[in-house]
Structures are given as C-alpha cells and as structure tokens.
Amino acid sequence: MPAVSKGDGMRGLAVFISDIRNCKSKEAEIKRINKELANIRSKFKGDKALDGYSKKKYVCKLLFIFLLGHDIDFGHMEAVNLLSSNRYTEKQIGYLFISVLVNSNSELIRLINNAIKNDLASRNPTFMGLALHCIANVGSREMAEAFAGEIPKILVAGDTMDSVKQSAALCLLRLYRTSPDFVPMGDWTSRVVHLLNDQHLGVVTAATSLITTLAQKNPEEFKTSVSLAVSRLSRIVTSASTDLQDYTYYFVPAPWLSVKLLRLLQCYPPPEDAAVRGRLTECLETILNKAQEPPKSKKVQHSNAKNAVLFEAISLIIHHDSEPNLLVRACNQLGQFLQHRETNLRYLALESMCTLASSEFSHEAVKTHIETVINALKTERDVSVRQRAVDLLYAMCDRSNAQQIVAEMLNYLETADYSIREEIVLKVAILAEKYAVDYTWYVDTILNLIRIAGDYVSEEVWYRVIQIVINRDDVQGYAAKTVFEALQAPACHENLVKVGGYILGEFGNLIAGDPRSSPLIQFNLLHSKFHLCSVPTRALLLSTYIKFVNLFPEIKTTIQDVLRSDSQLKNADVELQQRAVEYLRLSTIASTDILATVLEEMPPFPERESSILAKLKKKKGPGTVTDLEDIKKERNSDMNGGTESTPVNASTASTPSPSADLLGLGAAPVTSSAPPPSSTGSLLVDVFSDSASVVAPLAPGSEDNFARFVCKNNGVLFENQLLQIGLKSEFRQNLGRMFIFYGNKTSTQFLNFTPTLICSDELKSNILDLTEPLDMQIAVYALITVCQMHK
Amino acid sequence: MIKFFLMVNKQGQTRLSRYYEHVEIPKRTMLEAEVIKNCLSRSKEQCSFIEYKDFKLVYRQYAALFIVVGINETENEMAVYELIHNFVEVLDRYFSRVKCFIMFNLDRVHIILDEMVLNGCIVETNKNRILAPLLVLDKMAES
Numbered sequence: 001m002p003a004v005s006k007g008d009g010m011r012g013l014a015v016f017i018s019d020i021r022n023c024k025s026k027e028a029e030i031k032r033i034n035k036e037l038a039n040i041r042s043k044f045k046g047d048k049a050l051d052g053y054s055k056k057k058y059v060c061k062l063l064f065i066f067l068l069g070h071d072i073d074f075g076h077m078e079a080v081n082l083l084s085s086n087r088y089t090e091k092q093i094g095y096l097f098i099s100v101l102v103n104s105n106s107e108l109i110r111l112i113n114n115a116i117k118n119d120l121a122s123r124n125p126t127f128m129g130l131a132l133h134c135i136a137n138v139g140s141r142e143m144a145e146a147f148a149g150e151i152p153k154i155l156v157a158g159d160t161m162d163s164v165k166q167s168a169a170l171c172l173l174r175l176y177r178t179s180p181d182f183v184p185m186g187d188w189t190s191r192v193v194h195l196l197n198d199q200h201l202g203v204v205t206a207a208t209s210l211i212t213t214l215a216q217k218n219p220e221e222f223k224t225s226v227s228l229a230v231s232r233l234s235r236i237v238t239s240a241s242t243d244l245q246d247y248t249y250y251f252v253p254a255p256w257l258s259v260k261l262l263r264l265l266q267c268y269p270p271p272e273d274a275a276v277r278g279r280l281t282e283c284l285e286t287i288l289n290k291a292q293e294p295p296k297s298k299k300v301q302h303s304n305a306k307n308a309v310l311f312e313a314i315s316l317i318i319h320h321d322s323e324p325n326l327l328v329r330a331c332n333q334l335g336q337f338l339q340h341r342e343t344n345l346r347y348l349a350l351e352s353m354c355t356l357a358s359s360e361f362s363h364e365a366v367k368t369h370i371e372t373v374i375n376a377l378k379t380e381r382d383v384s385v386r387q388r389a390v391d392l393l394y395a396m397c398d399r400s401n402a403q404q405i406v407a408e409m410l411n412y413l414e415t416a417d418y419s420i421r422e423e424i425v426l427k428v429a430i431l432a433e434k435y436a437v438d439y440t441w442y443v444d445t446i447l448n449l450i451r452i453a454g455d456y457v458s459e460e461v462w463y464r465v466i467q468i469v470i471n472r473d474d475v476q477g478y479a480a481k482t483v484f485e486a487l488q489a490p491a492c493h494e495n496l497v498k499v500g501g502y503i504l505g506e507f508g509n510l511i512a513g514d515p516r517s518s519p520l521i522q523f524n525l526l527h528s529k530f531h532l533c534s535v536p537t538r539a540l541l542l543s544t545y546i547k548f549v550n551l552f553p554e555i556k557t558t559i560q561d562v563l564r565s566d567s568q569l570k571n572a573d574v575e576l577q578q579r580a581v582e583y584l585r586l587s588t589i590a591s592t593d594i595l596a597t598v599l600e601e602m603p604p605f606p607e608r609e610s611s612i613l614a615k616l617k618k619k620k621g622p623g624t625v626t627d628l629e630d631i632k633k634e635r636n637s638d639m640n641g642g643t644e645s646t647p648v649n650a651s652t653a654s655t656p657s658p659s660a661d662l663l664g665l666g667a668a669p670v671t672s673s674a675p676p677p678s679s680t681g682s683l684l685v686d687v688f689s690d691s692a693s694v695v696a697p698l699a700p701g702s703e704d705n706f707a708r709f710v711c712k713n714n715g716v717l718f719e720n721q722l723l724q725i726g727l728k729s730e731f732r733q734n735l736g737r738m739f740i741f742y743g744n745k746t747s748t749q750f751l752n753f754t755p756t757l758i759c760s761d762e763l764k765s766n767i768l769d770l771t772e773p774l775d776m777q778i779a780v781y782a783l784i785t786v787c788q789m790h791k
Numbered sequence: 792m793i794k795f796f797l798m799v800n801k802q803g804q805t806r807l808s809r810y811y812e813h814v815e816i817p818k819r820t821m822l823e824a825e826v827i828k829n830c831l832s833r834s835k836e837q838c839s840f841i842e843y844k845d846f847k848l849v850y851r852q853y854a855a856l857f858i859v860v861g862i863n864e865t866e867n868e869m870a871v872y873e874l875i876h877n878f879v880e881v882l883d884r885y886f887s888r889v890k891c892f893i894m895f896n897l898d899r900v901h902i903i904l905d906e907m908v909l910n911g912c913i914v915e916t917n918k919n920r921i922l923a924p925l926l927v928l929d930k931m932a933e934s
Contacts, residue, residue, distance in 0.1 A: 013895075014895055017894055017895055021894070060898060063897070063898075064897060067805065067807075067808065067897065068805075069805070069816075069819075069820050071816050088928065088931070089928070089932070092898070092902070093898060096898060096901055126924070129924075133905055133909065136909050136910040137811070137905075137909070137910065139910070163920075163924075166909075166914055166915065167909065167914075170909040170910045170912055170914055171910070173910055173912065174910040201917070202914065202915045202917065202920060205913065205914055205915065205916075206909075206912070206914050209912040209913075209914070246917040246918065246919050246920065247916065247917050249873070249877065249916065254916075255870065255873065256870055256873075256874065256913050256916050257916075259867045259870045260913070263865070263867070301873060301876055304869055304872060304873050304876075305869075305870075305873050307869055308867055308869035308870040308872075308873060311867065311869055312867050312870075342838075343836055343837060343838035344838045344839055344840065344868075344869070344872070346838070347838040347840060348840075348868065348869065381834075381836050381837065382836065382837040382838055384837075384838065384840070384841065384842055385837075385838060387842075
C-alpha cells in the first residue's frame with residue numbers, strides 16, 4: 001500500500017498547508033494567505049522562467065487557496081502553460097486548475113483548446129484521458145464547437161483504450177447537454193449502442209449514461225438499446241458473486257450499473273418483442289425474489305446496495321404499468337419497507353408508493369396500507385418522511401377512505417411545519433370537494449381548515465366554498481347555521497369572517513327564524529368583528545350590511561346608523577368610503593322592489609375548472625400532481641357529476657297585453673337532460689339544475705327587454721351565458737307571426753332541448769300554427785303564427 | 792445527475808468541493824454553509840436524504856467529516872448513498888488513514904473523485920480500476 005508519496009510531493013505545499021491549519025484565527029489565516037499570494041505573484045512575474053516543478057507547486061498552492069474560499073484572479077496563464085508540458089504530473093495539475101477555475105477569458109480559451117487538441121491527437125491514452133476529463137468537466141460552448149465532431153469518432157474507434165472510451169462517452173454527454181446543436185446524430189449512434197455489449201463494465205456504465213440522455217431527445221435512434229440493455233441486465237442479475245469480481249460490491253453484482261440500466265429502460269415503453277419482454281419480466285422477478293432472500297452479509301452496505309437496485313426496479317415496474325402481478329408484488333415489498341427499522345428505507349418506500357398509487361392495478365393494494373401510513377404520519381420524527389406520508393395519503397384517496405384521510409390530514413395540519421401548511425391546505429380542500437358525498441361534511445371541513453390554518457388558506461379555497469354553497473340549495477341553511485356558530489368563537493380568523501359575512505349576507509334569512517340567530521344578533525356578531533379586520537374584509541362586510549337591509553327591513557335603521565357614522569363616511573380608504581356612501585344612499589332612496597332586485601340572491605356560478613387545482617399544480621410544478629389528477633379524473637368520471645335535470649316551469653306572466661304574454665313565456669322554459677358532454681369528471685356539473693331557484697317569473701335583467709317589445713317588433717328578449725333568445729315578429733292586419741330564436745352560446749350541443757309554450761286557454765284558441773322546433777346546434781327556432789280575432 | 796460533491800468538517804470548513812455545473816464563487820460559500828447547517832442539525836433517526844430547494848442532498852457522516860452530495864431527481868438516492876461509501880473505501884485503501892491526509896493530497900483525492908464521477912454521472916466503481924492510474928503515477932514518481 002503506497003504511503004503518501006512525498007517524492008513528487010511538493011514540500012512547499014505541505015508546509016504551506018500545515019501553516020494554514022495551525023493558524024489560530026481567521027485574520028492570521030488571511031494574513032498567511034496574502035503573504036503567499038504576494039510571493040507567488042512575484043514569482044510569476046519574475047524574469048526567470050520557472051521550471052515545471054515550481055510552476056506546478058505554485059499552481060497547486062493557488063488551487064488550495066481557492067478551495068479555502070478566496071477568489072484567484074491570476075495564475076491562469078501559468079496553468080495553461082503547464083498544459084503543454086510533457087510530464088504527466090504537471091499536465092495534470094494544469095488541467096485540474098483549469099477545470100476547477102473556469103473562466104471565460106477568450107485568449108486563454110483558445111490556448112486551452114489548442115492544448116486539448118494536441119493532447120487528443122497525441123494518441124497517448126493518459127493524455128487523451130486528461131484532455132477528455134477537462135472537456136467533460138468544463139464543456140463550454142467554444143470547446144463544444146471545437147471538439148464535438150471529433151469526440152464521437154474517438155468513442156467508436158476500435159483502437160481506443162477502454163478508459164479513454166469511458167471519458168469520451170461522458171465528454172460527449174456533457175457537450176450534448178450544453179450545446180445540443182453541435183452534436184448531430186450520425187452513424188456513430190448505432191455503434192454507441194453496441195458499447196453496451198462491451199466487456200469492460202466501466203465502458204458500459206459510461207455508455208448507458210450517455211444513451212439515457214440521448215434517448216430522451218431522440219428515442220427512435222436508440223431503440224435498439226432496449227434489447228441489449230435487457231440482456232446485459234439479466235446477465236448481471238443472474239451472475240454468481242464471483243463472476244464480476246471487482247464490480248461486485250458487498251456481494252451485490254454491479255449495483256450502480258444495474259441501476260443505470262434500469263433507468264435507461266425507463267425511457268422507453270415496455271418492449272414489444274415478446275422474447276425481450278419475457279426476459280425483462282424474469283429479470284425483475286429475480287430482483288424482487290432476491291429481496292426476500294436472507295441477506296448474504298450483515299453489513300448495511302450490502303442491504304443498501306441491494307435495495308438501491310430494488311427501488312429502481314420498482315420504479316421501472318411502475319413506469320411500465322403493464323404487469324399486474326409485478327405491480328402487486330412491488331406494492332407488497334414496499335409495504336414491508338414501510339415498517340422497516342431504517343428511516344431511509346421508510347422514506348424511499350413512501351415515495352415510491354406515491355407513484356404506485358396512481359396505477360389502476362395496484363391502487364387497491366396500496367389502499368390496504370392506509371393504517372401504516374397514518375401511523376407513520378403521527379409517529380415519524382423526520383419531517384421529510386412525514387411529508388411523504390401526506391403525499392401518499394393524498395394519492396391514495398378515493399371515495400371509500402376520503403373522510404378518514406381528510407380527518408387525518410386536518411389533525412396533522414395542526415402540528416405541521418409552517419412551510420408545508422399551504423400545500424396541505426390546498427390538498428385538503430381539493431379532496432374534500434372531490435369526494436364529498438354529503439356537502440355538509442364539505443362545509444364543515446373547510447370551516448375547520450380555516451379555523452386551524454387560517455393564514456394559509458388562500459383566496460381560491462374560500463372562493464370555492466362560497467361557489468359551492470351558492471350553487472347547492474340543500475347546504476345553504478346548514479352553511480349559514482355553521483358559519484354563525486363558528487363566528488361566535490372569541491377569536492376567529494379573518495378568512496372565517498369573510499366567508500361568514502358573505503354567507504350570512506346571502507342566506508342569513510334561512511336562520512333568522514331561530515331567536516338565537518335573529519337578524520339583530522347576526523348583525524351585531526358581524527359588526528363586532530368589523531374593526532378587527534383588514535380593508536378588503538371590511539368592504540365585504542359593508543356589502544353584507546346592505547344585503548341585510550334588504551333581507552331584514554326591521555334592522556334597517558340600525559344599519560343605516562352604522563353606515564352614517566363618521567368612521568365609515570369619512571374613512572381614509574377610498575373603497576370603504578365609497579361603499580358606505582353609496583349603500584347609505586341606496587338604502588334611503590330605493591324602494592323595496594328595486595332594493596330587492598338589486599340585492600337579489602346571487603345566481604349560481606357557472607362551471608369552470610377548480611382554481612384550487614390550478615394553484616396546486618402551479619405550486620408543485622408539472623409532473624406528479626397533474627398526472628395524478630388527470631388519472632383520477634379519468635377514472636372517476638361520474639364521481640360527483642350527478643346529472644340533475646330539473647325541468648323548469650315558468651309561470652305565466654301576469655301582464656295584460658297578449659303579445660307580451662307570449663313573449664314572457666319564451667324566456668323561461670329551457671330543459672336539458674344531460675350536462676354538456678365536454679365536462680367529464682369536472683367537479684360541479686349542475687349548470688341548469690339551479691335555474692329553479694330563479695323565483696321571479698321573468699329572469700332578472702329581462703325586464704327591460706320585455707318592456708321594449710311594447711313598441712318594437714324585433715330584438716333580444718333574454719340573454720345569459722348559455723342562451724340567447726331573440727324575437728322577431730311581423731304583423732299584418734289580423735295575423736301575426738313570431739319567430740323565436742334560441743341561440744346556443746356555448747360550444748357544446750344542447751341535447752333534448754324543448755321549448756314549451758304556455759299560454760292561457762283564451763289565447764290558445766287563437767294560435768293557428770305552431771311549428772315544431774328544429775334541432776340545430778347553433779340555433780333553434782320556433783315559429784308561432786297567431787291570429788287575433790277582433791272581438 | 793450529481794450536482795456537487797462536498798466534504799465538509801463539523802466546523803463547517805470545506806475540505807473538498809467539486810461542482811458539476813457552474814456555480815458562482817460567492818454562491819458556493821453560501822451553499823456550502825447552508826448545506827452543512829442542514830446536515831449538522833439532523834439527528835441519527837432521521838433519514839439521510841434532505842430536500843433542499845429544488846434538489847436533494849444525500850449525506851453521510853464519518854466521524855468528524857460529512858460527505859454531502861447534491862443530486863437532482865434523475866439519480867437513485869440509495870445508489871448515491873452507497874457511492875459515498877465506496878469513495879471513502881477507495882480513499883481508505885489508498886491512504887492508510889484517511890482524515891489527516893486528505894488535505895495534504897488534495898490533488899490525489901481529486902484524481903480519485905474524477906475517476907469515479909465524471910460530468911455528474913457515476914462512471915467507475917471498481918476499486919482496482921480507480922486506483923490503477925494513481926498507482927502508475929506513484930511508481931513513475933519513485934523511479
């Protein structure tokens with residue numbers, strides 16, 4: 001065993017290093033370094049040309065000083081000079097310096113490139129190796145330009161030494177990464193694939209790394225590598241421990257190479273050729289079997305290496321997602337690891353299981369481990385392991401265990417690390433919405449969420465809960481009651497005040513009957529929080545107050561007093577002041593009818609993708625979450641898409657004129673028995689069902705249109721986001737004809753669209769002809785011909 | 792790919808650093824300080840993989856020395872964990888007692904590391920093959 005060779009060993013350097021180590025303080029160290037730097041500087045500038053040994057020594061010292069953290073701004077020239085020396089040691093120090101202290105001085109780059117070119121052409125494997133190492137570690141664009149053509153040739157030439165091949169492969173990889181345009185695909189690609197069959201496993205390792213990256217951009221070129229990789233892998237895995245000699249690490253044959261080959265296979269889909277596929281399956285089964293066998297060595301290194309290969313194999317199985325029994329075996333193996341003594345294994349098992357949960361074959365198997373995962377969540381001491389457990393719970397959630405998982409996540413949230421709270425909040429919100437069978441549970445969950453982690457509840461979450469409460473009638477009363485009770489807590493979060501304010505403003509009337517939640521009590525409750533809130537919340541509360549004026553006329557004067565107070569009317573914030581002034585005025589001058597119309601209950605929100613999901617995707621970045629979500633959507637397409645078709649009945653308009661009668665009827669009846677087909681699996685499907693909540697005979701907003709037709713024959717009668725109803729009428733003497741146009745404003749087709757004409761008996765007799773509506777995608781029109789007999 | 796390979800002692804002084812993608816000098820010191828802070832605050836029951844910014848750190852402690860490797864998501868964590876150990880075993884074989892002599896023979900340690908990891912990829916793990924060029928070098932020096 002060679003001792004530390006001092007023969008070539010630069011005595012001065014050793015002395016220098018001992019000096020530094022002996023320095024007692026930072027200042028002493030800096031002083032010593034500066035002294036040395038001055039010395040070196042003078043030596044470099046000196047007239048006498050330095051001999052190779054001295055140059056090497058000084059450059060080495062500079063390198064060491066750099067390592068200590070001081071910037072070096074000279075010495076590069078000398079290092080470049082060392083490159084052209086013929087002695088290996090000097091050359092090596094020169095290259096080391098260059099590759100560690102990269103600098104973009106153009107003069108030097110040219111010289112460096114020249115030196116490298118000479119070395120590459122020298123055919124001396126050691127020199128070539130050094131040069132290639134340098135290119136691989138520096139890999140600047142100029143180098144790429146200069147050498148990208150040559151390297152592939154060196155790589156596939158028959159007479160290159162193995163070690164040079166290794167370096168060349170990785171050199172090419174580096175150049176490809178930095179400047180892919182300089183490395184075109186050529187006929188060398190097929191030869192590179194053949195390197196996988198090489199005797200020397202080091203070459204195979206390097207080639208695999210290269211092919212893995214290249215295959216990601218040019219999969220077609222490297223398709224043939226799949227079968228070679230599989231055969232290589234099976235040879236390694238089935239080899240006895242004596243075969244591979246030095247490449248066996250603690251009784252595990254070539255673990256790093258196996259891992260790399262498995263990674264390469266993950267770039268491609270499962271092989272089509274049955275023989276290759278069979279071999280691969282066999283190979284994977286062998287790896288899984290080995291994991292079950294008793295270990296050949298007690299050392300932790302043996303099990304670590306074995307498990308490294310195992311985890312990579314499991315990744316491959318998950319990636320292929322085609323063999324159910326392999327997936328189930330993998331899942332069981334991971335399940336065993338979940339309770340292993342070693343934290344590392346538990347961490348990796350949780351991570352792998354997360355990806356496993358999204359595969360349809362193994363989803364059920366993953367769910368069986370839910371108790372273990374929940375336990376891990378509660379008892380793990382390492383926060384990153386707990387985080388993985390949360391991710392896994394999110395991935396394995398489905399209808400059957402949603403309530404349990406959401407409850408556990410809420411529990412965890414109370415003690416979670418601050419940096420991850422927002423993510424957990426978003427996840428809980430998404431899960432609660434997706435799997436809510438009973439929306440009262442959903443409302444409870446969100447309110448709990450606000451209570452526990454109010455600061456981290458972003459806007460999207462509470463917007464969503466409001467949207468859902470407004471769109472669903474059945475939960476409105478419950479929401480109002482729960483919010484009211486929650487607000488009574490002495491310290492409640494501002495987000496809760498926002499949600500509470502909004503909901504009570506809309507649906508406070510539903511609980512006003514109960515003496516404990518009478519209008520005045522509701523108002524006082526909200527107002528007690530008023531001064532503790534920020535400006536946007538106060539603005540929202542002011543809107544709520546005016547809604548109260550409409551809902552509960554008995555407390556109008558109280559509210560008006562509040563609005564009239566100086567702190568509102570002369571408020572520093574413009575928005576609040578404006579609202580206070582306008583609402584006050586509105587409440588004083590508007591009649592009850594107008595007030596009722598203006599402050600009418602919110603119409604149901606239209607369908608759109610959950611913004612919470614979008615926010616989570618943005619947070620996590622592309623990849624895991626989006627895939628899981630898409631897969632979940634496809635699998636559970638009719639999750640909450642309860643197709644509710646509520647036939648809507650319009651009541652007859654009570655206005656006198658006959659033509660107005662007919663007009664009033666055209667507006668309301670719209671039935672659709674299926675939701676627009678594009679939104680498979682979207683979270684809220686009920687678009688039409690809630691038009692029943694439109695109580696007024698005429699849809700709001702169409703009153704003006706309606707009145708217009710007293711003196712006009714043509715025009716738009718009614719319009720909303722989905723439908724536009726236009727009218728065109730002609731009258732001649734005693735005959736009248738009306739065309740009613742129903743325009744479809746969405747991009748999807750209405751199915752079973754049936755307009756119903758309802759009119760009083762008296763008029764019915766006067767209808768001569770009612771054409772059946774035609775089915776068209778864009779517009780449907782009905783033609784009514786009326787004959788008015790003078791009576 | 793492997794982003795960097797560091798050997799840091801418990802006082803936070805870097806003994807060896809190798810970066811496989813370009814990082815500015817001031818950023819390096821900051822990175823090293825933060826990384827060592829993260830590693831020092833871990834206890835024995837915690838796992839050896841830390842999520843740091845947008846990549847992972849794999850670390851292993853040998854007495855007063857920490858070896859920390861930064862990897863991105865394309866690397867297998869367990870394999871890198873064992874790579875660290877392999878590296879230490881190679882050093883052990885070459886120098887009789889590792890710790891004192893690393894600083895005095897930084898260039899040799901760099902050579903060994905370069906033989907094992909090139910451009911962020913593991914290239915050679917066979918101890919004999921790694922040490923072969925060094926042994927040749929030593930023989931040349933003696934003669």
